[in-house]
Amino acid sequence: MFRWGAEEEYIPGTLADSIRSVRSLQKHRSRAKETDPVLPVSEADFRAVLPLVSRQVAAMAELQWLTGMRPGEVLQMRWADIEKPAKAGVWIYRPHRQKTQHLGKDRVIPLGPRAQKVLSKFKKLDAKAAIFCPADADSEFRARKRATRKSPMTPSHLRRHESAMESPKQAHQPTYDTRAYARAIARACKKAGVPHWSLNQLRHSAGTRIRRASGLDAARALLGHSSPSTAEIYAELDLDQAARLVEKFG
Incomplete structure (x- = not known):
């Protein structure tokens, strides 16, 4: 954020450089509240x-x-964002909005047979609709x-139902x-x-399983972690490698 401010000349460039030179807080070395892992x-x-x-929330949780x-x-x-390559048994999902978009990095999420089965229950006529x-x-x-x-709807029930369906206040996103x-997950728990x-614990669970089976670099690459140590993994992870990994997990 401070680098952006310096680029737009909202703050002096020297201030951004000074802020970047500040060391991160060390664990258990300050009065700052420690967050739970x-x-x-x-x-x-x-x-x-x-x-x-709901069926929709269950599917989203299952995919995570x-x-x-x-x-x-x-x-x-x-x-519209899911590719189905002819050669590989894995689908490729490229989110149209992504966390690392501003860094110019393409987020690629391989979808294995289990994930494909979950998604196949949700066909859409409009490929660009959620x-x-x-x-x-x-x-x-x-x-x-x-x-x-167990009993037929009364006229008053019908009126309330029609009003709820027509009212803009009841319109869904x-x-x-x-x-x-x-909230849906919290209520269900x-x-x-x-x-x-x-x-985020679902994401962490997937990362733990992948890391145990295939190593830390594979887990970082498939989860989309951005760090210098995984830059080459992003470049080299092809469909064949992704297919082998997600065939076990997703």
């Missing part, structure tokens, strides 16, 4: 939540668990409620946001009686 979520706690959320993608990456998934839509989840929820009603996604886990 992000731990992986157990598969049992993860699986316990899936039946208690399998691929280690970031919450924002799964929320914005579109079929695959996971809150309006779809709401429509499915309302349909289930109507199907399980075309995509989930991170807060709504996280409480209902399932399992310890609360966060969306």
